[in-house]
Structures are given as C-alpha cells and as structure tokens.
Amino acid sequence: MLTRRQILKTGALMLAGGAVSAVFRKATAAEQASAVTQPPLAASTGDRYAPVVTLNGWSLPWAMEKGVKVFHLIAQPVKREFAPGMVVNCWGYNGSTPGPTIEAVEGDRIRILVSNHLPEHTTIHWHGIFLPNGMDGVGGLTQPHIKPGETYAYEFTLRQNGTYMYHPHADEMVQMALGMYGMFIVHPRKPDPVRIDRDYCFMLHNFAVHAGTATPDPSVMTDFNMWTFNSRVFPGIDALVARTGERVRVRVANLSMHEHPIHIHGTAFEVTGTDAGWIPPSARYRETTMLVPVGNIRVGEFIADAPGDWALHCHKSHHTMNAMGHEIANMLGVDHHDIARRIRKLVPGYMAMGETGMAEHAAHALVGHMPLPENTLPMMMGQGPFGPIEMGGMFTMIKIRDRQKPGDYTDxxxxxxxxxxxxxxxxxxxxxxxxxxxxxxxxxxxxxx
Incomplete structure (x- = not known):
C-alpha cells in the first residue's frame, strides 16, 4: 500500500531534481531531437526479452526506489509534427503524443506519478491492467480528479503480462481527441517460449484538423480527416525494419472512433494476443488483414521471409488519405474545363478536381503546383523509387533486408x-x-x- 510518507518522499525527490525528473528530462530532449525510431531503454532488471520499439516514439525511463519502479508522466499541451509541413497543437504526456511507452515486467511493483500541467483536471486509466479499484483512474468514481498543478501517485503490482494502454477517464471527448494516450507493455517474467527478434507497437487514432488550422476539433464525432499511427501520418511514419528470417511482433492499439482493418503485404499475421492477454496457441489464427476494434488491441506476428519494401496500412481507403473534404459534389465524369477556365480568371491557380479521379490533383498539390491552406497536407503524399506512392494517413512500410544486422533499426x-x-x-x-x-x-x- 502506498503510504503518505512514501508520497511525500517521492515528491521531495521530484522537487530536488532527483533521479526520476532528471531521467525524464534527458529522454524528452532525445526524443524531440530525432524523429527516427530508436530501441528504447530496457525496463527489465535482468529478465531476457526483446524491448519494444515504439514507432516515432520512445519508452519512459524509471528509477528504482526500495524495490519499486518509479515512473513519472506529465500531462501537458504538446506540439506534434504529423508529417513535414504540418504541426498540430495537441495534448499529451512528457512532450509527446502518444505519451512514452511504459515498459515493465510481470511481478514488478510500480509507482507512476502523474503531474497535471493541463488547463483542466484529468486522470489516467490503465486500460486492461488488473489492479486495485482505487488505482483504476476513473475520475469521480474511483478517485478525485487531478486538478491543474497537482501530482497523484498510482501504485500496484503487475499480475499479468501482455499489451495494454493508458488514457484519461476525465473529459475524454476533449483529452483523447487532442492526443492523450500511450502504450503500456508488461513483459513476461519467464522467457517467451517463442523467440521474438523485433517487437513494435503503435496506436491508431483519428483527428479532425480543419484545413488551414492547427488545433484538433473535439466536437467532431465521425468525419475525421487525419488518420494516424502514433499521431503521425504517411510519409511521416517510420518504417518497420527487419532482417530476413526474423520473427516480428506488431502490437496495435486502437483509441480512435473507428475500427481499422490493418493489412500486411507479402506475408500474413498470426494473431497471438489482445488487451485481455495472449491467445492460446491452439486458438491462434492467420490472416493478412487484422481487424482492430475500437478500444481494443491486437497483436500479430510474422516471419520476415521475403525481402522488399512491403506496405502495412489500414484497408479503409479513406484512412490512407489526409485532409479530406467532406460533403462535396461528385464530379467524376463531369467535363468542367470551361468553368474552370473562367474561374481561373477570378482565382489564379484554381484547379478543378475529380473529373477523372484524384491522382492528378494530389500530384499537383504534392509537388507544389497547387497552393494549399497553411499547415495543411495534401491528401496523398510520399515519393517512392517509381514515383508518387499516393498514400497518406495510416500507411507505412515493412523493410525486410538480408543484410540488416540484428538490432539495427536504421532505414x-x-x-x-x-x-x-x-x-x-x-x-x-x-x-x-x-x-x-x-x-x-x-x-x-x-x-x-
């Protein structure tokens, strides 16, 4: 049980610039300085496992205090670059959205300090983790709200292993819409019976960032225009990298308002886990499109047996686009060259779109031939070795190479x-x-x- 004396002692460490705060500052600076995925700091005290790599993110360091692993999360406004050319005003943790991944080991006693630097109250719910009711983080039901300027301490022992999340249970419509969420990975105490060579995780989310603006609109319920892996859109999303023959685990969590069929090219997922734990080997199944429901997690594993640059994306076609316009006229097959010519006399540079499809329009926007509102991305982005990739949103690649060294995550x-x-x-x-x-x-x- 967390005592008042322990809380006061931990608070004194924070105020004195102790180990937790010092480690936090170093990690935040490193994460902000580079958008390249790096292997995280290990969260184990000697157990063997493959540390998780968070796409475009990082893992939260911790300090040991009398047998308890102490983490520190700071809820605060952050700026997130969704892709080059677009920076969004979000809320998150420790300078980023998603917040840093928490990694610990089954059986660990952990203490998580949560400081609120938001303009309103908050809490944190530890999604899928079995713990005492008073640590569950539902504001008003299991605890008082964390008011601005306050720090609360959550302490519990991890009784399971698997893939979980954290997110607010206070003013969720606003706080989650602005990017407050993170991954929580609990590694098994005993070695995994199947060797995992690379272990990736990312969060699916949606934002409504109207053209020419920089702050998500939390009042939007379904008509979102930005679809993200870890609050990034293609081509701003890191690729997953593997060496030929390695076994790769991909943990996908979904805190958006839509389900997402995550499709892999060149191989198939073996679906091995959910946020309720690991699926028994006899009940696991294979599929190339792994459906991730709202508020849920799916874990897929595959053998990287075919070298190449393989696509990994949501198979809802509108979710691999950016900054879409909704409720516009359908112009497919309509000849509007004459009216476009007349409009250009009043609006130089005007380009009619949609007569033969969207590819030409997107290509013009991508290369700068068509002006876009400030802080707005083209619908389809990214250049490949053969030309425009014509994707955005929830799209990235798995890059498998024969000569990629074990543990090397560079592109x-x-x-x-x-x-x-x-x-x-x-x-x-x-x-x-x-x-x-x-x-x-x-x-x-x-x-x-």
Missing amino acids: PGWYQHPEGTVAVRLPGEPPKPIVQGFKPTPTPDNPPG
Whole structure:
C-alpha cells in the first residue's frame, strides 16, 4: 500500500531534481531531437526479452526506489509534427503524443506519478491492467480528479503480462481527441517460449484538423480527416525494419472512433494476443488483414521471409488519405474545363478536381503546383523509387533486408529489386483480352442464347 510518507518522499525527490525528473528530462530532449525510431531503454532488471520499439516514439525511463519502479508522466499541451509541413497543437504526456511507452515486467511493483500541467483536471486509466479499484483512474468514481498543478501517485503490482494502454477517464471527448494516450507493455517474467527478434507497437487514432488550422476539433464525432499511427501520418511514419528470417511482433492499439482493418503485404499475421492477454496457441489464427476494434488491441506476428519494401496500412481507403473534404459534389465524369477556365480568371491557380479521379490533383498539390491552406497536407503524399506512392494517413512500410544486422533499426533505403522481378510495361499495342469460354450472366436485356 502506498503510504503518505512514501508520497511525500517521492515528491521531495521530484522537487530536488532527483533521479526520476532528471531521467525524464534527458529522454524528452532525445526524443524531440530525432524523429527516427530508436530501441528504447530496457525496463527489465535482468529478465531476457526483446524491448519494444515504439514507432516515432520512445519508452519512459524509471528509477528504482526500495524495490519499486518509479515512473513519472506529465500531462501537458504538446506540439506534434504529423508529417513535414504540418504541426498540430495537441495534448499529451512528457512532450509527446502518444505519451512514452511504459515498459515493465510481470511481478514488478510500480509507482507512476502523474503531474497535471493541463488547463483542466484529468486522470489516467490503465486500460486492461488488473489492479486495485482505487488505482483504476476513473475520475469521480474511483478517485478525485487531478486538478491543474497537482501530482497523484498510482501504485500496484503487475499480475499479468501482455499489451495494454493508458488514457484519461476525465473529459475524454476533449483529452483523447487532442492526443492523450500511450502504450503500456508488461513483459513476461519467464522467457517467451517463442523467440521474438523485433517487437513494435503503435496506436491508431483519428483527428479532425480543419484545413488551414492547427488545433484538433473535439466536437467532431465521425468525419475525421487525419488518420494516424502514433499521431503521425504517411510519409511521416517510420518504417518497420527487419532482417530476413526474423520473427516480428506488431502490437496495435486502437483509441480512435473507428475500427481499422490493418493489412500486411507479402506475408500474413498470426494473431497471438489482445488487451485481455495472449491467445492460446491452439486458438491462434492467420490472416493478412487484422481487424482492430475500437478500444481494443491486437497483436500479430510474422516471419520476415521475403525481402522488399512491403506496405502495412489500414484497408479503409479513406484512412490512407489526409485532409479530406467532406460533403462535396461528385464530379467524376463531369467535363468542367470551361468553368474552370473562367474561374481561373477570378482565382489564379484554381484547379478543378475529380473529373477523372484524384491522382492528378494530389500530384499537383504534392509537388507544389497547387497552393494549399497553411499547415495543411495534401491528401496523398510520399515519393517512392517509381514515383508518387499516393498514400497518406495510416500507411507505412515493412523493410525486410538480408543484410540488416540484428538490432539495427536504421532505414535501409529503397529496396533494390533483382533483375527481372519488377512488373514492366509491354511495348506496342495492348494485347486483346482473353474471352474464350466467357459466358455473360443472363439478364432480362441479355437472355440466354
């Protein structure tokens, strides 16, 4: 049980610039200085496991105090670069959204200090973790709200291992809409029976950032226009990197307002866990699209057995776009060249869009030929080795290489395809379609025979 004396002692350490605060400042500076994913500080006291790599993020350091691991989270306004060219006014923890990943080991006694630097009260709920009721973090129900300027201490023993989250249970509509959430990983005390070579985690979320603005709109319920992995959109999302033959674990949490079918190219996930724990081996299943429901977690594992740059993305097509406009007229197939010409006399640079699709419009915006509102990204972004990738939002890549060194998370660049292994354009006239044996389905306008 956490005593008043322990709380006062920990508070004195914080005020004196003790180990917890000092470590926190160093980690925040390092994270802010680089957008490249780095292996985190180990959270174990000697147990063997693969530390988690948080895409575009970091793991929270801790200090040991008489057998208790002490962490410190600071709820505060933060600025987050979603991708180059767009910085958003968010709320988060320790200078980032998502907040730093908490890593600990099953059986650990942990104490998490939560300081509130927001303009309103907050709490933190430890999603999926079994703990005493008074540590569950539901404002008004299991504890008083943490008012601005206050620090609360949560202390409990970790009785399970797996993948979990933390997020507010106070003014959730605003606080979660602005980016307050983080991952909580509990490693098993005993070594994992299956060796995991690389362990990644990221959070799915949605934001409504109207064109030309920088602050998410918390009143939006469903019509979001920014879809993020760890509060980043493509091409601002780090790639997952692996060496050929390694076993890779991907932990995906969802605190957005939509379910997300996360699709992997070139291989298939073995679905091994949820936020309720690990799925027994006899009940695990394989699929290339792993559905992650709202408020839930899915863990997928695969063998990186095929070198290349493989896509990993949400399979809802609108979730791989940025800054979409809603409730606009459908212009597909409509010839509007004449009206566009007349509008350009009044609005130089105006470009009509949607007659033959969105690709040309997005390409013009991407290369700067079409002006966009300030702090607004094109719908489709990213250049690949063969041209525009035409994706945004919830999209990244898994880069598998034969020569990637174990433990090396640096981006290896674009894949160099062996000769003869890339689809090519055929010269000359297009071949005639093969119709032999084709039988159209009978309809009233096309009866049999």
